[in-house]
Amino acid sequence: MPELDATPVQSPADAGQVRAGEPWPAPQAPVPVTATVLVPGSKSETNRALVLAALASGPSTIVNGLDARDTVLMRDALRALGTGIDESADGWRVTPAERLTGGATIDCGLAGTVMRFVPPLALLADGAVSFDGDEQAYARPMAPLLGALRDLGADVTTSGAPDALPFVVTPVTGAAAGAGGTARIDASSSSQFVSALLLVGARLRGGLEVVHSGGSVPSLPHIAMTVAMLRERGVEVDDSQPDRWVVSEGTIAPRDVAVEPDLSNAAPFLAAAAVTGGSVTIPHWPAQTLQPGDQLRDVLAVMGAEVDLRPEGLTVTATDQLLGAELDLGGASELTPVVAALAALARDTTRISGVAHVRGHETDRLAALSTELGSLGAKVHETHDGLTVHPRLMAGGEFRTYADHRMAQAGAVLGLVVPGVVLDDVTCTAKTMPTFVSLWQQMLAESVTEVDAELAEEAETDPEVHEPPSILDGLLPVPSDESRSRP
Numbered sequence: 131m132p133e134l135d136a137t138p139v140q141s142p143a144d145a146g147q148v149r150a151g152e153p154w155p156a157p158q159a160p161v162p163v164t165a166t167v168l169v170p171g172s173k174s175e176t177n178r179a180l181v182l183a184a185l186a187s188g189p190s191t192i193v194n195g196l197d198a199r200d201t202v203l204m205r206d207a208l209r210a211l212g213t214g215i216d217e218s219a220d221g222w223r224v225t226p227a228e229r230l231t232g233g234a235t236i237d238c239g240l241a242g243t244v245m246r247f248v249p250p251l252a253l254l255a256d257g258a259v260s261f262d263g264d265e266q267a268y269a270r271p272m273a274p275l276l277g278a279l280r281d282l283g284a285d286v287t288t289s290g291a292p293d294a295l296p297f298v299v300t301p302v303t304g305a306a307a308g309a310g311g312t313a314r315i316d317a318s319s320s321s322q323f324v325s326a327l328l329l330v331g332a333r334l335r336g337g338l339e340v341v342h343s344g345g346s347v348p349s350l351p352h353i354a355m356t357v358a359m360l361r362e363r364g365v366e367v368d369d370s371q372p373d374r375w376v377v378s379e380g381t382i383a384p385r386d387v388a389v390e391p392d393l394s395n396a397a398p399f400l401a402a403a404a405v406t407g408g409s410v411t412i413p414h415w416p417a418q419t420l421q422p423g424d425q426l427r428d429v430l431a432v433m434g435a436e437v438d439l440r441p442e443g444l445t446v447t448a449t450d451q452l453l454g455a456e457l458d459l460g461g462a463s464e465l466t467p468v469v470a471a472l473a474a475l476a477r478d479t480t481r482i483s484g485v486a487h488v489r490g491h492e493t494d495r496l497a498a499l500s501t502e503l504g505s506l507g508a509k510v511h512e513t514h515d516g517l518t519v520h521p522r523l524m525a526g527g528e529f530r531t532y533a534d535h536r537m538a539q540a541g542a543v544l545g546l547v548v549p550g551v552v553l554d555d556v557t558c559t560a561k562t563m564p565t566f567v568s569l570w571q572q573m574l575a576e577s578v579t580e581v582d583a584e585l586a587e588e589a590e591t592d593p594e595v596h597e598p599p600s601i602l603d604g605l606l607p608v609p610s611d612e613s614r615s616r617p
């Protein structure tokens with residue numbers, strides 16, 4: 131994550147044209163999608179930067195932090211614990227509390243990073259902290275983290291299902307307050323349990339050892355991001371052994387940072403190029419990054435698209451073939467829904483593996499994808515750790531999003547080429563991208579303008595053509611159903 135010298139990437143405010151629960155007819159692409167899309171900041175980097183700034187030894191500034199539901203919830207949570215956060219056009223100035231304060235109820239919404247990263251902060255608070263969230267969040271795995279907090283001496287009580295939201299964390303008082311030690315967890319259902327404990331580890335007396343035992347830990351690049359961001363702030367972390375991380379006790383240095391664009395949130399826009407025969411550029415794509423979304427470059431290349439990373443950004447250009455592929459997405463499981471949509475539009479079968487744990491994401495993503503892709507006509511099988519997607523000719527219909535921003539992104543991609551796809555709710559994209567609908571519409575409008583400009587240029591050079599036709603006049607043939615839906 132760069133220090134504060136990168137150009138801030140800003141997106142326009144959302145037009146706010148869709149209301150929650152209102153069906154959203156996903157727009158079909160009238161022409162191949164050809165556009166440049168500025169993607170807002172990374173959710174994962176923003177929420178780590180906020181937590182680390184709240185635990186640091188002095189104030190930090192965060193520029194290009196993501197402004198979305200998950201990061202509003204994080205800022206509200208940290209403020210409720212006593213952190214000062216001033217938001218201005220120059221960024222967010224975060225001033226750590228002298229001592230984190232108890233007594234608050236934290237709303238975690240449906241945000242994994244809030245429900246996992248904030249409870250360990252309660253170990254440092256001067257009183258009990260309560261946690262609640264969306265009803266759908268009650269189903270997300272929490273038990274390994276709550277068990278680790280108990281091992282570290284906290285009292286954790288739940289008022290709903292055992293070891294799930296809502297819960298209250300009461301820290302140890304007296305001489306044992308704020309002590310570290312060893313936390314043994316099974317992180318096979320989420321890497322966020324490990325990241326959560328590592329983020330607070332340096333502030334615990336004696337530091338913290340985190341040991342995983344169980345099936346393989348998913349999303350390892352997200353743990354690597356946590357470790358790197360701790361080291362950037364002077365914290366010593368030993369990750370030399372698999373499944374074991376040791377954070378030494380020490381100061382977390384304040385650091386002014388610019389957040390990178392969210393590469394996982396670039397997925398639907400890049401997929402739009404691949405499925406419509408177009409070309410999309412995402413400016414400020416980092417040459418080196420800790421974000422697992424960078425794996426999109428490999429995924430799209432293996433599926434047949436041309437991928438070109440230059441200093442000005444990443445450009446993905448469709449070729450005449452969108453291919454099925456064997457894809458282990460265990461490191462970048464956030465990409466599963468959009469990649470499954472791509473797979474449903476590909477020439478042949480795709481097998482996605484390594485993502486059993488996405489059953490515990492915003493919704494059971496394997497079930498949701500197989501149901502919704504299946505209802506539009508694709509043949510989809512759930513496997514023990516993923517999906518097999520056999521493309522079939524698809525037809526429009528309702529596409530349910532299950533309050534999951536990435537299901538909505540997948541539905542929007544399908545709607546570009548399958549006529550009549552209607553999302554039951556697109557406003558769930560506000561979880562990480564409140565500007566999704568306006569960016570999507572801008573992308574399509576820019577593609578049309580691009581084609582109009584090309585036609586005008588042709589008209590100038592071709593004496594046979596006097597009046598440049600406009601795509602907006604409906605003069606350009608719309609792609610046939612066959613070329614829209616590629617199977």
Ligand SMILES: O=C(O)C1=C[C@@H](OP(=O)(O)O)[C@@H](O)[C@H](O)C1
Nearest residue numbers: 174320321322348349352463464
């Ligand atoms: O630490 C993070 O910022 C994240 C880790 C991953 O969680 P899981 O390990 O639960 O997949 C990822 O899917 C999520 O979107 C963000």
Ligand SMILES: C=C(OP(=O)(O)O)C(=O)O
Nearest residue numbers: 240241242243464491536
């Ligand atoms: C799994 C995701 O989010 P969360 O941070 O809520 O776990 C996601 O964004 O795909």
